[in-house]
Amino acid sequence: MCCINYVILQHMTDFDAHMHTLKLRVTNPRKTIFEALSDASEPLSIGDIQKHCRDIDRVTLYRTLEMFTKNNIVKIIHIGWKKQYELTDLFQPHHHHFRCTTCQDISHVSDSEVEEAIDTISIRHGFTVTSHQFELEGTCRYCLTGNTNRELLNK
Ligand SMILES: [Zn+2]
Numbered sequence: 001m002c003c004i005n006y007v008i009l010q011h012m013t014d015f016d017a018h019m020h021t022l023k024l025r026v027t028n029p030r031k032t033i034f035e036a037l038s039d040a041s042e043p044l045s046i047g048d049i050q051k052h053c054r055d056i057d058r059v060t061l062y063r064t065l066e067m068f069t070k071n072n073i074v075k076i077i078h079i080g081w082k083k084q085y086e087l088t089d090l091f092q093p094h095h096h097h098f099r100c101t102t103c104q105d106i107s108h109v110s111d112s113e114v115e116e117a118i119d120t121i122s123i124r125h126g127f128t129v130t131s132h133q134f135e136l137e138g139t140c141r142y143c144l145t146g147n148t149n150r151e152l153l154n155k
């Protein structure tokens with residue numbers, strides 16, 4: 001299946017159902033950590049997740065994230081020097097990130113041209129791509145113009 005169809009046809013998987021399929025128990029910490037990631041509009045660091053899950057000790061947090069990563073629930077993304085966590089494409093639409101190195105803002109990039117280019121390149125090299133990461137760093141338009149009033153510019 002090619003990337004583009006995948007983006008359009010995918011539907012959001014239910015966490016409980018996914019865990020059930022994997023024969024994993026949905027414990028309170030697991031659910032809380034999943035919800036923290038699910039509510040976030042951008043990737044979260046361990047510290048960010050900890051803030052949302054104050055009752056969960058660090059060992060449980062690390063173990064849960066490791067288990068989530070192994071089971072395709074969470075993926076680790078490397079934006080800048082930070083390791084961050086985000087739900088996989090099973091639970092949210094496929095996308096990439098722009099990170100502004102001035103204001104640290106992270107925005108989503110969903111562009112079919114990126115996916116087409118990855119398809120074209122992999123076919124050309126006879127390589128079967130099963131997953132990819134594509135994160136971009138630079139300066140956002142607000143920082144570029146020195147205009148911090150985002151609402152005004154978004155009009
Ligand atoms: Zn994201």
Ligand SMILES: [Zn+2]
Binds near residue numbers: 139140
């Ligand atoms: Zn910026």
Ligand SMILES: [Zn+2]
Binds near residue numbers: 095096114115132134
């Ligand atoms: Zn992509």
